[in-house]
Amino acid sequence: TNKKPSCVSITKVKQFHGSSAFAKRSQWTIDQLRQVNGIDSNKDCPEFDLMFENAFDQWVACSAGEKCTFIQILHHTCQRYSSAQKPDFVNCQSKLLGGNSILHSAADSVTSAVQKASQALNERGERLGRAEERTADMMNSAEQFSVTAQKLAMKHKC
Template identity: 40%
Template sequence: MNIQSAINREVFAPRDERMLVAVEVKRRKRKRIPFLPTGGKGEYVTYICLSVTNKRPAQLLITKVKRFQGSTPFTSRSQWTVEQLRQVNGINPNQDCPEFDLVFDNALDQWVASSAPEKCIFIQIMYHACQTYWDGKEGHHGGLVRPVGDQQKGQMVQEGQGSPRSPTGRPGVQARRKSTVVLKPRKPEFVNCHSKLTGDASSVNLIVNRCKVFFNRMKKAMVLKRSRPHTVAGPSGQCPQGGSVGSVVHKASQALHERGERLGRAEEKTVDLMQKAQQFADTAHKLSLKYSH
């Protein structure tokens, strides 16, 4: 089971959500809080995940998931709705780079993905998910209704759009009612993103980026395998578990010592059997001489 399937099973499936994509990230600028005590939970890996609820109407969510070193389960740390997302900044529109920013109503996160193709996959899927989500929202609701503030009311009156007044000069009944105006929902901006991530050919580029991610993982696995120290096989044909040269030599010498002890015991038994055989032969010769006369 890969990482994304594990995150979806442990974090999102119990909440009746379905994860669309996840990307492993690190902060470009670490947050330093000097008044907090040191010695926290240790190192951890962070994932930014995009998920959608299974219930209707569906809701699009961005979740920060962490897994601490030495701990198998994943932990959900922060979550935002897509309505709180204001901007997705791809940093460089002309070159694939692993850096990107997510701007929310109350937060700004500056991230570095584990690779440029993984970042491209994340932005591609997020862009099309946002487009589908907002198209469906506008089709069902036709906009968001928000109360008009006092400043907006004053502007409407100056422009001649205010409510009619009564003959006494006081605002009429309609003026005392709470005025409302229909506003279109504000979609998140995708800035400094390459056109291949948001264009018509993005599905083809998505396949290309997935292939790049696959080959990058294979390359890392091969490099990691080559960097591991080679071990010397023991007498039984199995490689010892120790990784250092000293442990390998110690185990080999110990195996040779045990083998020498077994050979010594076998030699002693052989000498003992030879002596018993010689005694049996002498006794048999004497008996043959006695009964031959």
């Protein structure tokens, strides 16, 4: 949607061992977020900390890659929807907070895929157009051949 949500929330969930269900543990609004601490920007680790207005919470993602994706989306969401002061992002890789992000890369790859598909469709349309022209020419030639064959058949009957 392009509509600004009335309230953006960060919800912490936990999956218990042996269960496929998730349980809601905590929830805060995006405006309560004060700091995101990636713990170590030089080391791939799934741990990170979030500091809220009245709380400090330690988080663990399923993987370092998932943590990076979460931090990048969180940063983008804060920049777009936070109405209060923007939170500080410390010890986070600069590529997650800058222009060459996973989000932009994904958008670029989608745009590229759409352009390639559009080009392929245009080329296919051109080939179909040429095939239709050749088919029409062949039908015309076949019709002329049929008329000529009928004339010859009538001529040799007499």
